[in-house]
Amino acid sequence: MTEETGKSFYETGRPGIxxxxxxxxHKRIGLLYLTSMLTFFTVGVCLGLTMRLQxxxxxxxxxxxxxxxxxxxxxxVIMIFLFVIPGLPAVFGNFMLPLMLGxxxxxxxxxxxxxxxxxxxxxxxxxxxxxxxxxxDTGWTFYxxxxxxxxxxxxxxxxxxxxxxxxxxxxxxxxxxxIHRLRAKGxxxxxxxxxxxxxxxxGWIQILATPVVGITLLLIxxxxxxxxxxxxxxxxxxxxxxxxxxxxxxxPAVYIMILPxxxxxxxxxxxxxxxxxxxxxxxxxSSMAIAIVGYLVWGHHMFTSxxxxxxxxxxxxxxxxxxxxxxxKVFNWLATLYKGSIVLQTPLLFALSFxxxxxxxxxxxxxxxxxxxxxxxxxxxFIVAHFHYTMFGGTGFAFFGALHYWxxxxxxxxxxxxxxxxxxxxxxxxxxxxxxxxxxxGFMGQPRRYxxxxxxxxxxxxxSTIGSWILVAGLIVLAVNLIRALRFGEKxxxxxxxxxxxxxxxxxxxxxxxxxxxxxxxxxxYDFVGKGLVKG
Amino acid sequence: xAAAGHPRNPAAWLKALGVVILLAVAGVLVEMVVxxxxxxxxxxxxxxxxxxxxxxxxxxxxxxxxxxxxxLVVYRHDRVEVPVQVEGNWWLEFWWxxxxxxxxxxxxxxxxxxxxxxxxxxxxxxxxxxxxxxxSWEFEYENGVHSNVLKVPVGTPVRLTLTSADVxxxxxxxxxxxxxxxxxxxxxxxxxxxxEVDTYTVMCAEYCGDGHAKMMTNVVSLPREAFEEWLRSAAxxxxxxxxxVAEELSPEEKERKMAAAGEKLYNVKxxxxxxxxxxxxxxxxxxxxxxxxxxxxxxxGKAREVLVDDAYLxxxxxxxxxxxxxxxxxxxxPQNLTDAEIEKINTFIKSLK
Numbered sequence: 001m002t003e004e005t006g007k008s009f010y011e012t013g014r015p016g017i018x019x020x021x022x023x024x025x026h027k028r029i030g031l032l033y034l035t036s037m038l039t040f041f042t043v044g045v046c047l048g049l050t051m052r053l054q055x056x057x058x059x060x061x062x063x064x065x066x067x068x069x070x071x072x073x074x075x076x077v078i079m080i081f082l083f084v085i086p087g088l089p090a091v092f093g094n095f096m097l098p099l100m101l102g103x104x105x106x107x108x109x110x111x112x113x114x115x116x117x118x119x120x121x122x123x124x125x126x127x128x129x130x131x132x133x134x135x136x137d138t139g140w141t142f143y144x145x146x147x148x149x150x151x152x153x154x155x156x157x158x159x160x161x162x163x164x165x166x167x168x169x170x171x172x173x174x175x176x177x178x179i180h181r182l183r184a185k186g187x188x189x190x191x192x193x194x195x196x197x198x199x200x201x202x203g204w205i206q207i208l209a210t211p212v213v214g215i216t217l218l219l220i221x222x223x224x225x226x227x228x229x230x231x232x233x234x235x236x237x238x239x240x241x242x243x244x245x246x247x248x249x250x251x252p253a254v255y256i257m258i259l260p261x262x263x264x265x266x267x268x269x270x271x272x273x274x275x276x277x278x279x280x281x282x283x284x285x286s287s288m289a290i291a292i293v294g295y296l297v298w299g300h301h302m303f304t305s306x307x308x309x310x311x312x313x314x315x316x317x318x319x320x321x322x323x324x325x326x327x328x329k330v331f332n333w334l335a336t337l338y339k340g341s342i343v344l345q346t347p348l349l350f351a352l353s354f355x356x357x358x359x360x361x362x363x364x365x366x367x368x369x370x371x372x373x374x375x376x377x378x379x380x381x382f383i384v385a386h387f388h389y390t391m392f393g394g395t396g397f398a399f400f401g402a403l404h405y406w407x408x409x410x411x412x413x414x415x416x417x418x419x420x421x422x423x424x425x426x427x428x429x430x431x432x433x434x435x436x437x438x439x440x441x442g443f444m445g446q447p448r449r450y451x452x453x454x455x456x457x458x459x460x461x462x463x464s465t466i467g468s469w470i471l472v473a474g475l476i477v478l479a480v481n482l483i484r485a486l487r488f489g490e491k492x493x494x495x496x497x498x499x500x501x502x503x504x505x506x507x508x509x510x511x512x513x514x515x516x517x518x519x520x521x522x523x524x525x526y527d528f529v530g531k532g533l534v535k536g
Numbered sequence: 537x538a539a540a541g542h543p544r545n546p547a548a549w550l551k552a553l554g555v556v557i558l559l560a561v562a563g564v565l566v567e568m569v570v571x572x573x574x575x576x577x578x579x580x581x582x583x584x585x586x587x588x589x590x591x592x593x594x595x596x597x598x599x600x601x602x603x604x605x606x607x608l609v610v611y612r613h614d615r616v617e618v619p620v621q622v623e624g625n626w627w628l629e630f631w632w633x634x635x636x637x638x639x640x641x642x643x644x645x646x647x648x649x650x651x652x653x654x655x656x657x658x659x660x661x662x663x664x665x666x667x668x669x670x671x672s673w674e675f676e677y678e679n680g681v682h683s684n685v686l687k688v689p690v691g692t693p694v695r696l697t698l699t700s701a702d703v704x705x706x707x708x709x710x711x712x713x714x715x716x717x718x719x720x721x722x723x724x725x726x727x728x729x730x731x732e733v734d735t736y737t738v739m740c741a742e743y744c745g746d747g748h749a750k751m752m753t754n755v756v757s758l759p760r761e762a763f764e765e766w767l768r769s770a771a772x773x774x775x776x777x778x779x780x781v782a783e784e785l786s787p788e789e790k791e792r793k794m795a796a797a798g799e800k801l802y803n804v805k806x807x808x809x810x811x812x813x814x815x816x817x818x819x820x821x822x823x824x825x826x827x828x829x830x831x832x833x834x835x836x837g838k839a840r841e842v843l844v845d846d847a848y849l850x851x852x853x854x855x856x857x858x859x860x861x862x863x864x865x866x867x868x869x870p871q872n873l874t875d876a877e878i879e880k881i882n883t884f885i886k887s888l889k
Contacts, residue, residue: 233721337607363593370647445710450749
């Protein structure tokens with residue numbers, strides 16, 4: 001199974017753009033997602049930069065309030081629906097899952113292509129709001145009754161989110177069936193790589209939770225178009241009902257965002273420690289535990305919204321419980337470093353900074369899970385900092401770690417190590433300068449979604465804006481390094497990191513059918529000794 | 537393996553408990569350095585919980601980082617050629633599941649305790665109704681006095697009943713560590729006790745549109761007597777305001793009284809949030825000198841010119857988005873005002889030459 005046995009998937013299939021946008025090959029679909037998502041990510045970053053520029057000094061506006069409101073709404077919608085939710089599953093799940101399972105493709109290749117088309121259609125509809133009726137200004141949460149009264153084109157944006165939901169459901173369904181049905185001969189459930197476990201847990205959340213938000217968004221449309229009182233109290237609705245329905249999906253959705261990221265970390269840490277993962281089963285089960293308990297904690301977004309005091313206490317307690325499986329994962333990753341033979345390359349730097357940043361996100365989550373402290377911090381920039389630590393410090397760093405880990409496999413080229421490390425360093429420093437001050441401003445009482453703020457919050461906001469420049473400098477270094485590698489990088493061997501999972505047993509990039517001969521699995525996914533990758 | 541660890545079980549429990557207690561004590565110490573919140577009744581309690589969790593988190597995070605760096609140094613590839621393949625350890629898994637459970641239950645309890653105090657209103661609390669609207673606050677006292685600043689007597693518990701006239705807002709006093717949403721069609725509640733004579737910022741914490749960031753007012757805590765005095769005079773002023781303007785007054789005098797009443801309404805009803813009286817544009821056009829002028833407005837997407845008179849002003853309060861002055865966003869919500877109130881406000885606007 002080396003390069004000479006077959007052409008790579010790039011060299012087979014229909015030529016030209018049609019060979020890509022109508023391809024049912026999971027690898028091509030993965031790359032389609034990668035290209036479209038990185039485009040959206042770039043737009044989201046630019047919006048974020050503009051927001052930080054606006055907030056650099058108090059009292060000096062570069063954009064008026066209504067523009068700022070659309071900026072942060074678009075930033076949120078793009079980053080959440082078009083980058084973080086599809087995130088790792090759509091790119092690395094699509095590309096790697098069949099390879100890791102030793103399969104030829106996902107279970108339903110055509111549905112897979114449909115998912116991407118739905119994704120692009122939803123994204124296109126969201127962008128249409130620029131030209132028709134004005135950008136939405138409600139925040140990505142579309143809270144009623146504001147979203148019902150807003151004169152902006154909320155209907156189109158909501159419908160776009162509805163379409164995107166279907167893309168997500170179909171991807172989840174596809175992965176769950178693939179994992180059940182298409183594992184290689186000999187690959188029992190506990191011989192599956194942990195990234196596949198992460199995708200499995202994610203798939204179930206996508207299937208079970210996403211329809212709820214689909215229904216909720218449709219109800220907003222029904223209310224806006226037919227004036228049926230569902231959420232607007234002036235016509236007999238209840239705005240708090242909307243919040244419940246919204247968070248019943250959107251809280252599990254944060255686990256859709258993080259579980260595949262945790263899966264990627266579980267691949268990177270053992271590979272670069274040159275030893276088997278510590279507590280395989282605990283990591284696998286904790287993914288499932290997070291997926292299950294994650295359904296029951298949505299109310300912690302609503303501690304000040306007027307729920308009964310009992311409901312608030314119950315949701316607070318359940319929220320603390322979801323911290324446990326997360327802590328278990330962190331401890332197991334750390335224990336995997338113990339007595340290893342650690343090679344500190346770029347993917348591991350991203351993985352370790354993931355553990356650090358995600359821990360800060362998790363710990364500050366405890367502060368918000370506790371009732372009395374959350375009452376103070378709710379809807380302040382403390383929350384903004386918290387979810388950027390989990391979503392960007394967590395999923396974002398895992399995404400870039402995964403990109404650097406699987407880049408040789410996907411493109412058949414090696415990137416340069418030194419610029420990648422420099423890019424990581426700038427990104428890591430910039431990230432902390434950007435978001436940590438927001439914890440302080442939030443504790444001081446600066447509410448979020450403010451286009452201007454009181455002078456007493458000036459210092460943390462200035463530091464934060466400067467941090468955003470450092471972060472973007474890091475992103476540029478990383479991007480230039482990877483784009484350069486696409487053309488000029490050294491040819492990648494089949495297994496540059498000496499990893500033990502199946503995707504590294506085929507050539508880089510893989511042939512169209514993935515494996516020349518269907519693999520038969522006899523060892524565990526991290527059995528470096530059994531595969532002769534390290535001395536035992 | 538299970539049997540070997542069993543005798544240590546109770547000791548480890550005690551140890552874990554000891555650690556938690558130690559951390560709680562350390563939390564208090566941190567707080568002494570950072571400073572205790574003395575502004576309100578539960579400020580100190582909230583901060584105490586906050587710093588306790590921060591401290592436990594900092595210690596755990598420190599542990600994580602130290603262990604990570606230790607491994608990176610000691611087990612780096614050029615030092616260790618042959619790694620040890622450790623598959624796991626069920627006792628470790630057990631302990632690092634159980635100890636975090638104990639820790640987070642402690643945190644839950646601390647948060648719940650503070651919360652219970654926040655939600656248990658003392659029986660003798662003074663009652664004030666809060667009406668939030670885009671983008672101002674209106675406070676109504678039990679004797680019917682309306683104000684756009686929340687004046688309270690120091691050291692007295694105050695119970696707020698919260699609701700909204702339009703979309704969801706959130707009443708937030710950062711110094712007092714309290715917040716609760718104002719939901720249209722519902723009544724929420726919260727309470728606080730200001731412990732020092734001072735002025736504290738109130739902010740809206742739930743996004744509510746273009747004026748969200750400017751939807752602020754103050755809690756002003758006054759000595760008991762000063763508060764009583766203010767409440768009494770405000771009640772008298774209100775009474776005088778409500779009396780019909782005496783017929784026998786000269787037209788100028790009548791107009792002056794109406795304008796004064798209009799100015800009061802301009803402040804209380806929240807007009808001031810978006811319309812200045814000094815010529816500077818805010819979210820809406822300034823009222824200064826606008827009466828009797830011709831302005832360009834957008835009517836259903838088409839520009840036209842209208843004269844600002846009583847009829848136009850009245851229409852602009854009842855259906856604000858019908859004719860929007862050019863250069864401004866159609867964001868003003870319809871105002872729930874009586875005809876008498878509108879007349880007074882119109883007279884006030886007219887007086888701003």
